[in-house]
Amino acid sequence: MSAELTFDTASHTADAIQRAAYRFCDRISIELVSDEAAHRCTLKPVGDASLDALIGDFRTEVLDQVLRERIRAETEPIRTMILAQAFSKTGVVDSRGHA
């Protein structure tokens, strides 16, 4: 038994889908094939897992990964600045806390 899910490339990156797939690797094996328009995932259950129940969870996880990706990108500069300030006394950060 297997199922195929399609995610458009305009809203989803392969990285987000792969991160979601990794989180599910104990329950589903996932094959990802991408072209310019879409990522096509073939999902197969591992062991006795029920595929129907997992498909919805996997879709939600992909959406969460897209959101995580956005948060990572949006907060990357300040994250880098905080880490630089935390670990460096070499003047990477000026006295007012700017990178």
Next chain:
Amino acid sequence: MSRFRQLEDFQPEAAHWELLPFRFERLNGKVLVTNMVGEHLILAAEEFDEVAEKRLPVDSALVRSLRAKHLIRQAGDRSPATLLALKTRTRYRRLAESTGLHIFVVSLRCEHSCPYCQVSRQSSDKERYDMSPEMAERGLEMAFRSPSSAIKIEFQGGEPLLNFGLVEEIVRRAERRNREEGRDLGFVIATNLALLTDEILEFCARHDINISTSLDGPADLHNKNRPRPGRNSWELATDGIRRVREALGVDRISALMTTTKASLDRAREIVDCYLELGLHGIFLRPLSPYGFAIKTKNYSAYDAERWLDFYREGLAYILELNRKGVMMTEYFSAVILKKMLTNREPGYVDLTSPAGIGIGAIVYNYDGSVYASDEGRMLAEMGDETFRLGHLATDSYEEIMTSEALLAPLEESFAPSAPMCSDCAFEPFCGSDPVYHYATSGDFLGRKPESDFCRRNTAVFKHLLGLYESDPSARSTFLNWAGR
């Protein structure tokens, strides 16, 4: 010289807010959000959507809560970044203080024959299984090379009291050496107490030595787990605990339990046994997947779910006791709560990242071999020397601390850059355990969806957060544990 900054340095420049780095996990309709240092909020799913889509008005109560937890900041507000940097530095402060715990395996011999024991030998061959004075001296040299301002020397075995003469020698030499070094020097003997004598107690009292012992619960359970000639391990251990408390003081002894299959239905009895002996803390820990525990199939006797049931039942009982005014602490929870609710890093080696191997604790084996952790030497007893860092007779401190056997597992298992861990909202509460994952899955990282380490820790984090959010009495006890 530093001085206070001007007030305007802390004033926001604009009246809209922006995200600070955070991670999230969904929990039964709610969403856990944690920042870089583990400060967190649990939001309703709708609230989380409002944050993610930036629909929250700047003057809302939730914005104030999110700002207080450094999950968002008002645009132009510089103090959250400065404070997060300070807290991050505090979390990783221990790295500059490596290595604090030095374990000397003074003998591999033991008069017990516990079926799950990873390393011990029943032998009278001192020549073969005892540490030599020369290796002990080299071990001390190595210990004092550590930059740590606090050095704890722990004597382990086998049964270290079988080579107590060497324990005395190491203590005396370390104290002599420390007159020049001025470190915060401490000693612990990990013993089953069966061979305890008044002379040993007198020495421990004179040199401020703490005792760590093993106690698995009521007599029948303990004696079944820990067979010895005379079948009186529990009687000797409990008598020893009483004598140590009398001779050294009530807070100078702690006990560790091993959870075997026979323990799983007896959480309350085990806690009661500790209390009856005046021990007000217990570590409800699972069996480790090393050495003879795997060989004798003890490790596979129960899975993570079964241990979690045991842990939850024990914790519920301990919380019930605290509600009645009986002071009792569950140490595993206390370590996690300290990470969840404070900025202090308790330094518990299984819940730190980078991992605690080598840089948190290091092991000098009876034969002079140096291991990255106690579990690493247990693997070596099974013939796998992956975590052997070198030898006291042939390798320098620099060679050992920069060996590939140490650096590779530290680097490969570093949670903030590990698959799944790097996204996980629980990561600030968790740690890396390369030895565990190597033993169970063959590589330092392990695949976290299949890892019992991940499954067990995640379930414990969820359980503790759930109790903290829903039970005011548990919350009060947890704040107390975290604050110690």
